[in-house]
Amino acid sequence: MQKYQIKFENPFYALFLTLLLGVLVGLVTAGFLAALNWIAGFHAQQNVAFPWHLFLIPLVLGLSEWVRRHTLYFPIKVSELRSPARPEQWSKKMSGLHFLGTLLSHVSGASVGREGASVLYSAGFVRALGLQWFFWGPIVSSMGFAAVLGQYWVAPIFMFEFFQRTSVLQKVLGLIGSTVAVLLIQSLGLPHLFSGIPVDSFVGGFWDKLLLLMILGISSGYLMRAYKAIHYRLIYFFEERQFFWRLLFSLLLVGILFIPEFRKFQSLGLDQLNNLEHLQAMWLDAPVKLSLTVLSVSLGLWGGEFIPLVYAGVHWGQSLFVSWGQSATLGALVGAYLLFAAATRMRWTSYALLLLTVGFSWWFWGWILITFTLWFAGSRSLYRSH
16 A cells, blocks of 8 residues: 555644544435335335336446446445555545445345445545545545444454554544444434344354354355356456446346345345344355345446345355254354455454454354355455456
8 A cells, every 4th residue: 555644733633524524424324324224125015016126227237337438537346445546536426426326226126235335435535525545545434334334343443454554543533433423323223234133142062163163164265265256257258348248147137136036135135134033044045145246246236245245144154053053043143244254355354243243252263263264265355456
């Protein structure tokens, strides 16, 4: 990452601006989450009758392509924020385009995420406000990631692991701004992911537990190794061909999601994640969701893949834990962030999210699980450019 030098004439300027940015990120993210909740309800109604919204997928894809070709450059993927080129020349429309583009992707029913969009539209505020990217970029991007998850403690960890060369001041400001954003979102009645779900006990002997977590970690690693290989091959396939091929595959995506048994895999699947205690996962749920997600993202639909990875991880973890005689809810929570860890190789962020979800009593088992997952996930990371 490029080095920076910055001085504040007023030592309170950075704190004051951080508080304002926290409010901005919190308000925008609250609107974003509220819109996604409305879209989930809309899909639930339409899927019972006739899911006409799926036919919007090719139209949204075409619109996204038109925007890319007729707008000044701005980062489309989170990985592009890692070592950005000339951020002072990005389009000032970046935040609005990511916000609206992601919502349109979800309205159409495409299997994409939301956290990537939150990081990117938050990063766009730095450009829109004319702030210095190499100081404020990591701070505000981390706010976006923490705010949409509802976990402010993860902001400095995400900043340390993703942006790497950041100062203690940046991490402190990121934590302060994220706290403001998260508390603002909670005050508006928008609960974070997996909030209020009781965590059941992990029962059995030491070697029984270790074997279960080894199998879960190894299988999750190999799942994402395959996902990443397919993802990069599809990206190359579409880049080397005319846009017609992407439209053709988008129609294939429409056809698959139109099948009644596959409609639950549309968009985020929030209705299932919000009712985790009543979830009844099947073994094929995870690979099917991953397949539809890798196609949606590779086509170029906006939104990223964080929540689809969480969805697949929840179903994979629950299926394995139930077959082992363990708690279904515990398995879902334990598996939630494993595929994200394998996809991005962000060990500490994933470990923190796991502990914040199932409790710090999992410090040992969580470390074992994340370690085995990363050992078998391959060296590629979706959060690095290739």
